[in-house]
Amino acid sequence: MEILNRKPPSRLPVNRRQWLKSSAALTASWLLLKTPGQAWAWPGRSDEPAGDVRGENIQYASATFKVDAYVASPAGRGVHPSLVLVHDDQGLNEHTREVVRRFAAAGFYAMAPDLLSRSGGTRQKSAGQVGEALAAISTDASVEDLRAGCSYLRATLNPGTDRVSAVGLGWGGWRTYLLAANLAGLSRAVVYSGNAPGDGLKDIEAPFLAHYGQFDFRMAGNALWLEKEMGKRFEYFIYPAVDHGFYDDASPHYNAEAAKLAWSRTLDFLRSTA
Amino acid sequence: MNLRNRRAGRGSKLFLGAVVLLLLAAIPESGVAAEGPAILTGSITSPLGGKVAGAAVSAKGVGQTITTSVFTDEQGNYYFPPSLAPGKYRIWAQAEGYRTARAEITLQSELQRQDFALTKSNDFIQQFTAQEYLAALPEDTPQRRRMKDIFYNNCTGCHEASYILQNRFDEKGWESVINLMSTMVNGGGNYGGPDQPPFPAIHYYKKELATYLAEMRGPHASPMQIKPHPGPKGAAAMTVTTEYDVPVADPSLFSANDGYASNDGSDWFLGTPSRLNGVGGAHDTQMDRNGNLWFTYAQPSFVRSLGRVDAKTGEVTNIKVPGMNGMASFTHGLAIDHHGFLWFTAAGAGSVDGGVGSLGKIDPNTRKFEIYAPPRGMSGVTLSVDEDAKGNIWASTAAGAVRFDPRTNRYTEFKSVTPVSSEGTGESYGVTGDAEGNGWWAQMFIDRVGKGDPLTGKSLEVKIPPHRALAEDAITDQDRKLQSLSGVFMSDFSGWWSQGPRRMGADKNGDAMWVCDYWGGNLAKVDIHTLKTTLYPYPTRESAIYAAVVDSHHNVWVNLFNGDAVAKFDPATEQWTEYPLPSRGVEMRHVAISELHGSPEAVLSEFRVGKIAVMHFRTKEDLQALQTQVQQMEARGP
Numbered sequence: 061m062e063i064l065n066r067k068p069p070s071r072l073p074v075n076r077r078q079w080l081k082s083s084a085a086l087t088a089s090w091l092l093l094k095t096p097g098q099a100w101a102w103p104g105r106s107d108e109p110a111g112d113v114r115g116e117n118i119q120y121a122s123a124t125f126k127v128d129a130y131v132a133s134p135a136g137r138g139v140h141p142s143l144v145l146v147h148d149d150q151g152l153n154e155h156t157r158e159v160v161r162r163f164a165a166a167g168f169y170a171m172a173p174d175l176l177s178r179s180g181g182t183r184q185k186s187a188g189q190v191g192e193a194l195a196a197i198s199t200d201a202s203v204e205d206l207r208a209g210c211s212y213l214r215a216t217l218n219p220g221t222d223r224v225s226a227v228g229l230g231w232g233g234w235r236t237y238l239l240a241a242n243l244a245g246l247s248r249a250v251v252y253s254g255n256a257p258g259d260g261l262k263d264i265e266a267p268f269l270a271h272y273g274q275f276d277f278r279m280a281g282n283a284l285w286l287e288k289e290m291g292k293r294f295e296y297f298i299y300p301a302v303d304h305g306f307y308d309d310a311s312p313h314y315n316a317e318a319a320k321l322a323w324s325r326t327l328d329f330l331r332s333t334a
Numbered sequence: 335m336n337l338r339n340r341r342a343g344r345g346s347k348l349f350l351g352a353v354v355l356l357l358l359a360a361i362p363e364s365g366v367a368a369e370g371p372a373i374l375t376g377s378i379t380s381p382l383g384g385k386v387a388g389a390a391v392s393a394k395g396v397g398q399t400i401t402t403s404v405f406t407d408e409q410g411n412y413y414f415p416p417s418l419a420p421g422k423y424r425i426w427a428q429a430e431g432y433r434t435a436r437a438e439i440t441l442q443s444e445l446q447r448q449d450f451a452l453t454k455s456n457d458f459i460q461q462f463t464a465q466e467y468l469a470a471l472p473e474d475t476p477q478r479r480r481m482k483d484i485f486y487n488n489c490t491g492c493h494e495a496s497y498i499l500q501n502r503f504d505e506k507g508w509e510s511v512i513n514l515m516s517t518m519v520n521g522g523g524n525y526g527g528p529d530q531p532p533f534p535a536i537h538y539y540k541k542e543l544a545t546y547l548a549e550m551r552g553p554h555a556s557p558m559q560i561k562p563h564p565g566p567k568g569a570a571a572m573t574v575t576t577e578y579d580v581p582v583a584d585p586s587l588f589s590a591n592d593g594y595a596s597n598d599g600s601d602w603f604l605g606t607p608s609r610l611n612g613v614g615g616a617h618d619t620q621m622d623r624n625g626n627l628w629f630t631y632a633q634p635s636f637v638r639s640l641g642r643v644d645a646k647t648g649e650v651t652n653i654k655v656p657g658m659n660g661m662a663s664f665t666h667g668l669a670i671d672h673h674g675f676l677w678f679t680a681a682g683a684g685s686v687d688g689g690v691g692s693l694g695k696i697d698p699n700t701r702k703f704e705i706y707a708p709p710r711g712m713s714g715v716t717l718s719v720d721e722d723a724k725g726n727i728w729a730s731t732a733a734g735a736v737r738f739d740p741r742t743n744r745y746t747e748f749k750s751v752t753p754v755s756s757e758g759t760g761e762s763y764g765v766t767g768d769a770e771g772n773g774w775w776a777q778m779f780i781d782r783v784g785k786g787d788p789l790t791g792k793s794l795e796v797k798i799p800p801h802r803a804l805a806e807d808a809i810t811d812q813d814r815k816l817q818s819l820s821g822v823f824m825s826d827f828s829g830w831w832s833q834g835p836r837r838m839g840a841d842k843n844g845d846a847m848w849v850c851d852y853w854g855g856n857l858a859k860v861d862i863h864t865l866k867t868t869l870y871p872y873p874t875r876e877s878a879i880y881a882a883v884v885d886s887h888h889n890v891w892v893n894l895f896n897g898d899a900v901a902k903f904d905p906a907t908e909q910w911t912e913y914p915l916p917s918r919g920v921e922m923r924h925v926a927i928s929e930l931h932g933s934p935e936a937v938l939s940e941f942r943v944g945k946i947a948v949m950h951f952r953t954k955e956d957l958q959a960l961q962t963q964v965q966q967m968e969a970r971g972p
Contacts, residue, residue: 231529234528255529255530275754278820278826279531280534281533281534281819282531284816
């Protein structure tokens with residue numbers, strides 16, 4: 061079918077591309093589909109409060125860019141296991157910082173890079189602008205910034221650390237798989253309700269743990285494919301009768317019991333050296 | 335072209351006179367004026383001289399937008415009703431396994447004969463309906479049954495199987511298609527970007543599916559059983575179908591054959607067209623009390639929420655209900671109430687929260703509409719609408735159904751007993767109101783039917799028993815596990831045992847509610863008092879019965895999504911009759927029955943190919959009278 065190059069009538073503020081976008085949005089709503097990728101993505105309040113852990117904003121270099129990040133380290137001196145937290149589709153906001161502090165309270169030197177740094181940073185954007193800005197950031201750029209963050213953690217912030225792990229929340233899940241495929245020596249990785257790339261998973265060496273709500277069918281359903289691709293390096297849990305965002309105390313689907321269980325499994329997994 | 339005209343042969347002289355006047359007014363410019371409508375007749379023969387029964391014969395006025403079609407009887411003869419206005423016509427005859435035969439005639443006498451001698455075609459698979467493609471997929475081994483089920487479960491929730499199986503690709507080609515499909519935004523046909531989670535089952539089975547499809551529809555010889563199917567016979571061949579072309583709603587965004595579909599399904603060899611051409615979208619249909627046709631429009635548009643087809647001239651008028659962002663509201667369900675008002679579901683129209691669906695009502699005479707938004711805090715209207723026998727309007731929602739009382743403009747909400755289960759999510763699809771004022775809704779993904787009882791304000795539910803998978807003996811533990819994780823969803827995975835109750839119709843004068851089990855291929859009857867459920871299998875499960883409606887004689891009518899046909903189920907005899915349309919690849923999503931002209935007529939939308947159709951059911955006596963009339967006219971000579 062030939063598509064006309066003619067412009068639509070001037071009264072219509074659209075072109076065919078926009079029409080198709082509208083088509084997608086409308087038909088998605090028509091079919092009652094939950095919008096994918098709009099993840100609520102922070103682990104819920106646990107029995108391990110952030111305590112007196114204090115975090116700070118830092119910057120590190122990635123290619124020719126400066127990446128904003130938030131870091132928190134456990135109380136007490138010494139070398140700690142390190143962790144990079146890959147934020148969800150809300151960017152690096154206050155709640156993500158709180159999750160960083162929680163990991164620090166649990167014994168990890170934790171850092172959450174702001175993957176919007178290349179376009180001004182999360183702080184510069186309204187909540188409505190964050191999603192659009194994230195969609196415009198290439199996954200390659202995000203992986204580059206995450207890799208640089210891991211190096212900075214290992215070499216500068218927490219020198220001597222022998223373990224750097226990654227945790228991806230929702231939108232950050234995809235980037236966590238990519239980071240693992242592109243960073244030798246990543247210790248372990250955890251993904252909460254995150255999507256995964258369609259290829260390249262066979263290159264991943266780090267063990268993965270994934271958490272899914274049973275009613276988050278479209279995410280949970282892909283666990284079997286991931287298992288097929290990654291074999292024994294992939295482990296997952298399905299939390300019965302809970303939906304997407306069950307682990308996030310800001311989500312309407314938050315479920316304290318399941319969230320607590322997922323959090324304890326995450327810590328056990330990250331601490332394990334087996 | 336009005337269906338009333340076809341009945342003139344046995345109607346009163348006064349009525350016939352009125353019809354003639356109407357038809358004279360509708361003579362095409364290119365036509366030749368004559369005294370009145372003529373009878374077009376003829377016979378269809380095969381290359382060996384035998385008669386071809388069940389062949390479709392269609393006539394379309396040159397420059398016109400209305401096509402009339404009939405089928406040949408068992409003697410290979412066809413008889414158009416005496417309602418074709420004089421003028422120039424294109425006529426074509428089709429039967430599977432033969433090339434399409436065409437003629438152009440000027441209809442000017444009382445009786446005109448046009449015979450066709452068909453020639454064989456060796457490459458006729460493009461003529462198949464989706465059901466015929468599916469039936470040709472072999473089931474001779476457990477693994478082939480398993481793969482057929484996987485294909486059916488994954489790929490036919492949104493489009494007719496013919497759209498897929500008309501193509502041939504090698505394994506790599508099929509994998510590319512499947513990869514893209516796994517990341518589609520539901521229903522929109524758009525790539526969802528890297529963050530769109532792939533549909534789990536399509537993703538999981540993609541390699542197996544690509545291998546299977548390349549074997550069935552690939553570069554090499556296929557084990558499919560490809561043979562031409564005989565056309566309809568008996569009552570199924572007595573229909574007269576009038577199809578009205580619907581122009582593209584937003585022609586500035588698309589170019590399609592001067593504003594109409596370039597493939598409108600009328601030439602079976604052209605196969606099933608894409609929907610990304612702006613042609614499709616006519617969803618639900620109804621006939622108003624003047625005999626004109628109305629349809630909802632389930633595609634984004636700036637100009638069309640509803641369409642009205644003038645049944646005499648074929649003229650299509652757009653009605654825009656303001657929706658979001660300057661667009662026309664997106665409509666889906668359509669019902670006609672006992673006053674003759676039309677009710678529709680409208681997304682993004684007049685809602686309190688923006689984007690939540692509302693009910694709309696339009697007066698077909700004045701074309702004025704009103705929008706009734708559910709109050710804040712209540713679920714929005716989604717897909718389907720129906721009137722109960724007490725005059726209340728029921729509409730489906732994501733959480734169950736709402737009842738709207740047009741006398742008080744008051745909404746009442748009924749929520750599903752099971753909103754989500756391990757089988758999938760519980761959104762409602764179809765809805766209906768019954769003889770006692772109860773409402774019913776279908777939870778397609780979790781095989782449940784909800785009942786809302788206005789007397790108690792409570793909801794009940796009926797669980798439809800599972801369907802037996804074709805590949806019951808070949809389903810692996812991993813297959814079972816995948817189903818348990820993926821859940822059932824329309825555009826991804828219907829599951830091995832899903833019935834898929836889709837759209838429904840209650841008997842307004844009886845105690846039954848009927849729902850089409852789309853994937854299971856059963857028509858389910860639910861007793862509105864006892865909730866007892868009885869399943870009546872459709873003879874060919876792959877036909878995918880979709881929506882049900884009940885006529886005043888308690889007969890249940892369904893449309894066949896994969897069959898390009900409607901079917902009637904007589905509950906007294908438990909017999910089915912399947913009535914094919916003369917077009918292919920139409921992807922019908924609704925059936926309405928109008929009894930405006932006495933006996934039932936099916937009012938249908940040909941969603942994918944941009945046409946609205948009315949199917950009139952002639953009786954044996956009707957045809958015998960016509961045959962006698964033809965014989966007498968032929969005996970009289972020219």
